[in-house]
Amino acid sequence: SQQGEEDPQALSIQEGENATMNCSYKTSINNLQWYRQNSGRGLVHLILIRSNEREKHSGRLRVTLDTSKKSSSLLITASRAADTASYFCATDSAGNMLTFGGGTRLMVKP
Amino acid sequence: EAGVVQSPRYKIIEKKQPVAFWCNPISGHNTLYWYLQNLGQGPELLIRYENEEAVDDSQLPKDRFSAERLKGVDSTLKIQPAELGDSAVYLCASSLGLASYNEQFFGPGTRLTVL
Numbered sequence: 001s002q003q004g005e006e007d008p009q010a011l012s013i014q015e016g017e018n019a020t021m022n023c024s025y026k027t028s029i030n031n032l033q034w035y036r037q038n039s040g041r042g043l044v045h046l047i048l049i050r051s052n053e054r055e056k057h058s059g060r061l062r063v064t065l066d067t068s069k070k071s072s073s074l075l076i077t078a079s080r081a082a083d084t085a086s087y088f089c090a091t092d093s094a095g096n097m098l099t100f101g102g103g104t105r106l107m108v109k110p
Numbered sequence: 111e112a113g114v115v116q117s118p119r120y121k122i123i124e125k126k127q128p129v130a131f132w133c134n135p136i137s138g139h140n141t142l143y144w145y146l147q148n149l150g151q152g153p154e155l156l157i158r159y160e161n162e163e164a165v166d167d168s169q170l171p172k173d174r175f176s177a178e179r180l181k182g183v184d185s186t187l188k189i190q191p192a193e194l195g196d197s198a199v200y201l202c203a204s205s206l207g208l209a210s211y212n213e214q215f216f217g218p219g220t221r222l223t224v225l
Contacts, residue, residue: 004152031211042114042201042216043153050211088152092210095166100152 004089004101012107019076021104023089033090081110114217122223128190131220135204145201
C-alpha cells in the first residue's frame with residue numbers, strides 16, 4: 001500500500017509556466033521528501049521537508065507542508081523541457097521506512 | 111564518485127526460470143534497499159539492510175524471493191521461480207544510515223520481463 005497520493009496523476013504545461021503537484025498522506029510523519037524520475041532512469045532526491053517546517057526552497061523548487069491537512073505541494077517555477085519527468089512524494093513511517101506515492105507525470109512542452 | 115551500480119539493466123526470462131539482480135551501493139553507505147516498481151507506480155520497499163543485517167524484509171515474498179548482502183557491501187536479489195506478475199523494475203538504493211532523513215541514492219534499476 002502507498003501512504004502518499006499525488007495529484008494530479010498527469011500534468012502537461014508549456015515551457016516557462018509553473019507546475020504544481022500535490023501529495024496527501026494518511027498518518028503522521030517526521031519528514032516528507034520529493035523525488036524525480038526521468039524516463040528510464042533512477043530516482044533522484046530533490047528536497048526534504050521536516051514536519052516542523054512549513055516551506056522550503058531549492059533553486060526553482062518550492063515545497064510546502066501542511067501537517068494539519070496532511071498534505072504537501074511541490075511547485076516548479078519557470079519550467080523547462082528538462083523538467084519532464086515523474087515526481088514522487090515519499091513519507092517516512094514506522095521504522096524510518098520511506099513510502100512512495102504513485103507519482104505525478106509532468107510533461108513540459110517546448 | 112560512482113553512484114549505485116546495478117546489473118543487468120534488462121533481463122528477459124520465461125516463467126518458472128530463476129533470475130538474480132546485483133547491486134553495488136555507494137562506497138561508505140551502510141544501508142541498502144531493494145525496491146520493486148510497477149509501471150506507472152511508485153517504488154515499494156522489498157527489503158533493507160543495515161550493513162549485512164536485513165532489518166526489514168516484511169514485504170519480501172519469501173516463498174520465491176531471497177536476498178543477501180554477505181559482506182555488508184554489494185547485494186544480490188534472487189527470484190526463483192519467476193512468475194508473470196514479477197515483471198517490473200527492481201531498484202536498488204543506498205544511504206548513509208537507516209534514519210529516514212538520510213537521502214537515498216538510487217541505481218538505474220533492472221527491468222525484468224517474464225514471458
